[in-house]
Amino acid sequence: MTAAPSPDESLPAADLAAKYGLAVSGARPSLVEYVRQLWSRRHFILAFSQAKLTAQYSQAKLGQLWQVATPLLNAAVYYAIFGLILDASRGMSHDTYVPFLVTGVFVFTFTQSSLMSGVRAISGNLGLVRALHFPRASLPISFSLQQLQQLLFSMIVVFLVVIGFGNYPRLSWLLILPALVLQFLFNTGLAMIVARMGAKTPDLAQLMPFMLRTWMYASGVMFSINHMLAGRPDWIVRALQANPAAVYMDLMRYALIDGYGASNLPPHVWALALGWAVVVFCGGFVYFWKAEERYGRG
Amino acid sequence: MAEQNTGDRRPTVIADELHIVYRVNGAKTGKGSATAALSRIIKRGEPRGVRKVHAVRGVSFTAYRGEAIGLIGSNGSGKSTLLRAIAGLLPAEKGKVYTDGQPSLLGVNAALMSDLTGERNVILGGLAMGMSREQIKERYQRIVDFSGINDKGDFITLPMRTYSSGMAARLRFSIAAAKDHDVLMIDEALATGDRAFQKRSEERIRELRKEAGTVFLVSHNNKSIRDTCDRVLWLERGELRMDGPTEEVLKEYEKFTGK
Numbered sequence: 001m002t003a004a005p006s007p008d009e010s011l012p013a014a015d016l017a018a019k020y021g022l023a024v025s026g027a028r029p030s031l032v033e034y035v036r037q038l039w040s041r042r043h044f045i046l047a048f049s050q051a052k053l054t055a056q057y058s059q060a061k062l063g064q065l066w067q068v069a070t071p072l073l074n075a076a077v078y079y080a081i082f083g084l085i086l087d088a089s090r091g092m093s094h095d096t097y098v099p100f101l102v103t104g105v106f107v108f109t110f111t112q113s114s115l116m117s118g119v120r121a122i123s124g125n126l127g128l129v130r131a132l133h134f135p136r137a138s139l140p141i142s143f144s145l146q147q148l149q150q151l152l153f154s155m156i157v158v159f160l161v162v163i164g165f166g167n168y169p170r171l172s173w174l175l176i177l178p179a180l181v182l183q184f185l186f187n188t189g190l191a192m193i194v195a196r197m198g199a200k201t202p203d204l205a206q207l208m209p210f211m212l213r214t215w216m217y218a219s220g221v222m223f224s225i226n227h228m229l230a231g232r233p234d235w236i237v238r239a240l241q242a243n244p245a246a247v248y249m250d251l252m253r254y255a256l257i258d259g260y261g262a263s264n265l266p267p268h269v270w271a272l273a274l275g276w277a278v279v280v281f282c283g284g285f286v287y288f289w290k291a292e293e294r295y296g297r298g
Numbered sequence: 299m300a301e302q303n304t305g306d307r308r309p310t311v312i313a314d315e316l317h318i319v320y321r322v323n324g325a326k327t328g329k330g331s332a333t334a335a336l337s338r339i340i341k342r343g344e345p346r347g348v349r350k351v352h353a354v355r356g357v358s359f360t361a362y363r364g365e366a367i368g369l370i371g372s373n374g375s376g377k378s379t380l381l382r383a384i385a386g387l388l389p390a391e392k393g394k395v396y397t398d399g400q401p402s403l404l405g406v407n408a409a410l411m412s413d414l415t416g417e418r419n420v421i422l423g424g425l426a427m428g429m430s431r432e433q434i435k436e437r438y439q440r441i442v443d444f445s446g447i448n449d450k451g452d453f454i455t456l457p458m459r460t461y462s463s464g465m466a467a468r469l470r471f472s473i474a475a476a477k478d479h480d481v482l483m484i485d486e487a488l489a490t491g492d493r494a495f496q497k498r499s500e501e502r503i504r505e506l507r508k509e510a511g512t513v514f515l516v517s518h519n520n521k522s523i524r525d526t527c528d529r530v531l532w533l534e535r536g537e538l539r540m541d542g543p544t545e546e547v548l549k550e551y552e553k554f555t556g557k
Contacts, residue, residue, distance in 0.1 A: 013314035016360070017396035020309055025395040026386025044425035048409075051422050055413035058457065130387050131403055132426055293389055 028293040029135075031286070038135045045138050049146035071154040074109070075102045075161065082222040091227030096259035099162045103256060104221040106158055107249045110151045111187050112212050117143040118191025119208050122199035122295050129296040136295045137288050140191040148184050158256070167258045175255035183248040185277040189284030196288050199295050219245040226264055241266035244276040310481050310512045311361040311384055311401065315393035318354040318376070318383050318536075353379040355536040356393070361481075363398075363511040366503070368527035368544065370517070370551055376536040377516045381483045384514070398511070399480030402427065404471070412459040416447055416469055419458055423473040437476045444502070445472035446495060468495050475502050482506055483514040500526055520548055 011019065029037060038045075057066045078101055082088040089097035121139040122129060129136060155176075163169075198204045218240060220228070225246065229237045240246060251273060253260045266272065354376045361367055369377045382388040384395055385403045409426035410419045420441055424434035445468045447453045447461075458466055484503070503526050507513050517523050523530065523544065530547040532540040540547045 013312050013358070013360075013394070013396065016309060017312050020398065022309065022312060022396035022398050025384060025397045025401065026389060041425075041428070043431055044422075044428075047422050047425050051411055051414055051418065054418075055411045058413040128409055128426075130382055132409060133385065133387070133400060133402065134426065134428065296387055 026293055028289070031289060034135055034137075034289050034292070038137055038141075041134050041138050044134065045142045045145065048138070049142045049149065052143070052146045053149055067150065067153040068156055071106060071109070072157045075105055075157065078102075078105050078222060088223045091224055091230075093259060095165045096257060099158075099165050099167060099257050100224070100253055100260060101222055102161045103158055103253050104249045106151065106154045107183070107252050108216055108219065108221045108245055109154070110147055110183065111190070111245055111248070112216070113150070114144045114147045114187035114191050115194055115212060116205075116208060117147065119194040119198035119205045121191065121195040123202045123205070126296060136292055137192060137285065140195040140288065141188055144184065144188040144191045147187065148180075151180075162256050167256060170258075172255050176252060179248060179251040179255065179273065182273045182277040185281040186244055186248070189277075189279075189281035192284035192288035193280075196291050196295075199291070215243075215245060219243055219249065221245075221249065224264065238266060242272055244272075244280070247272050247276065308363045308398070309360050310363050310398040311359075312396040313357055313359050313380075313384065313393070314396070316354055316357045316380075316383060316390055316395060317352070317392040318379050318388055319391040320351040320353055320379075322349045322351060353536055354383065354533075357533070357536075357538045358393075359531060359538065359541055361512050361514075364507060365529055366507050366513045366515065366527045368515050368517065368523035368530040369533060370520075370523065370530060370547070371533035371539075372555070375533045377533055378485055379536075380533065381485060381514060381516060384481070385483060397481060401481035401483060402477070402479045404474040404482060404484045410458060410470065410473075412466075413457055415457055416442075416454040416461070419469070420454075420473055423470075424476065427474070427477050429477055441472045441476045444475070444498065445469045464492065471499060475499070475506065478509055479506060479511075481512045481514070483516075485516045496522070520552070524548065 017023075028034075053067075054064070057063055060066055062069065079098060083094075083097060083101060092100060118140045121143050122136065125139055128139075194204065194208070219225075220240065225237060225240050229240070241250070247266070247269060250265050251269060254262065254265055357376075357380060369380065371377050379388065381403060383390055384397065385401045386395070386397070387403065409423050411422070414422070420438060421431075421434055424437075424441075425431070429437075442448055442454055445465075447465055447469055453461065453465065458469070461469070482503075500522065503513055503515070513526075515523065515527055527544050530540075530542065530544050530551075531538060532547050532551055540550055
């Protein structure tokens with residue numbers, strides 16, 4: 001079989017393609033079709049996140065033990081600095097402050113590391129993007145899922161600390177589940193937004209740590225916004241408390257810690273948590289999909 | 299008259315005046331210092347440090363079902379870029395590529411992780427190519443046998459970083475070849491592996507051709523092109539220099555390269 005001229009060759013390429021039902025390669029699918037493709041890749045998304053998680057510590061002698069040891073050490077460092085040296089526990093008893101701090105650190109780290117891996121989701125995996133076909137949103141979603149699994153390991157430490165300071169399991173602990181689901185949706189949405197931005201401007205990965213640190217200090221990870229800003233105008237306190245990182249941290253603390261009552265929560269806290277999750281997830285998804293066919297260029 | 303021919307000459311890939319341009323960040327010629335970069339940003343916001351590489355320039359061809367097409371040309375002539383564009387992985391600057399079904403690049407290696415065992419990589423690679431869990435389970439044994447990884451002991455349960463480069467390449471090809479492809483593109487995959495494995499690979503490529511449709515093969519090894527392909531595209535500097543039966547094109551190519 002050679003490339004001898006055939007009658008079809010007198011046809012223009014577009015007509016020839018139409019005649020045999022050929023489609024343009026690499027065109028962006030519709031939003032519905034995209035969701036369907038993504039769903040059919042769910043096993044890949046899950047397997048990829050688990051593989052990343054396992055590969056992370058596979059060279060270490062202690063292996064997967066680091067999944068728990070790393071967050072524990074993190075909490076110890078924060079406690080030494082903010083609990084003992086800076087004494088940021090204003091307005092809280094020691095027994096409340098330590099679980100308050102540990103919960104805050106882990107919940108914020110969940111958002112933080114989802115964002116950090118999200119910004120490199122495309123730009124750090126160009127080899128994969130240029131070699132295989134799959135809905136690109138698989139990558140940021142998979143990385144967020146990896147962070148969720150990491151957080152579940154950290155929750156072991158959180159439970160130990162919380163119980164160690166005299167807060168025993170009660171019914172309100174069940175609130176962790178909806179709080180985590182909502183935070184995961186929020187994180188994933190945000191990861192998709194920064195993934196698209198990071199794909200176009202890889203420099204963002206350099207800026208991200210600074211933005212995240214600012215966000216961390218503004219969200220009351222190691223201090224209570226209510227107490228720290230007592231006496232300031234009410235709207236400042238409300239604005240800081242309505243920021244999504246603070247909302248998800250406060251919900252988790254409220255669920256776990258006896259001494260952290262509803263008075264510490266901003267009004268309509270569940271509505272805020274739900275609103276942030278839905279708006280950011282849907283917005284992020286559509287924003288990411290809009291550039292689907294351009295990932296991997298250049 | 300056209301209808302008589304269409305029975306066995308169904309086009310699977312049509313490239314129409316295809317142009318591909320790469321944009322490379324931070325490769326602008328000139329001073330690479332931080333102050334130079336800063337002044338470039340201040341002077342003009344747009345093309346800061348971005349350099350364009352015109353990798354494929356106006357390539358047109360039509361590939362038909364059942365063909366095995368070799369792509370030859372010196373290094374940097376745009377062969378791999380062309381394959382990526384056909385697969386829809388690189389957007390075209392100008393022109394279009396039409397394809398029948400989803401062309402796949404034999405490039406599963408990007409999804410594999412050297413810290414994981416061969417076993418888990420088979421599953422991960424299969425999922426990355428879009429196979430279902432059941433399909434992978436069903437073909438798992440065939441993939442391992444084909445790769446020959448377990449010929450010298452139980453290597454499949456060891457992390458891939460412990461494999462020799464030949465072993466890793468064999469496993470990669472085995473995973474990628476396990477899927478049925480409409481249009482399959484192979485980029486220098488056959489250069490690795492020992493003679494026995496190369497034979498098996500060529501056999502598998504012939505099988506894939508029979509089952510599926512079109513196979514593209516990039517290689518610098520003229521012998522493996524002769525053994526597997528019946529048509530050859532010769533790219534030089536991003537342009538299609540020749541397109542024809544294997545022998546004709548290879549003869550000209552060998553004259554050109556002075557072999």
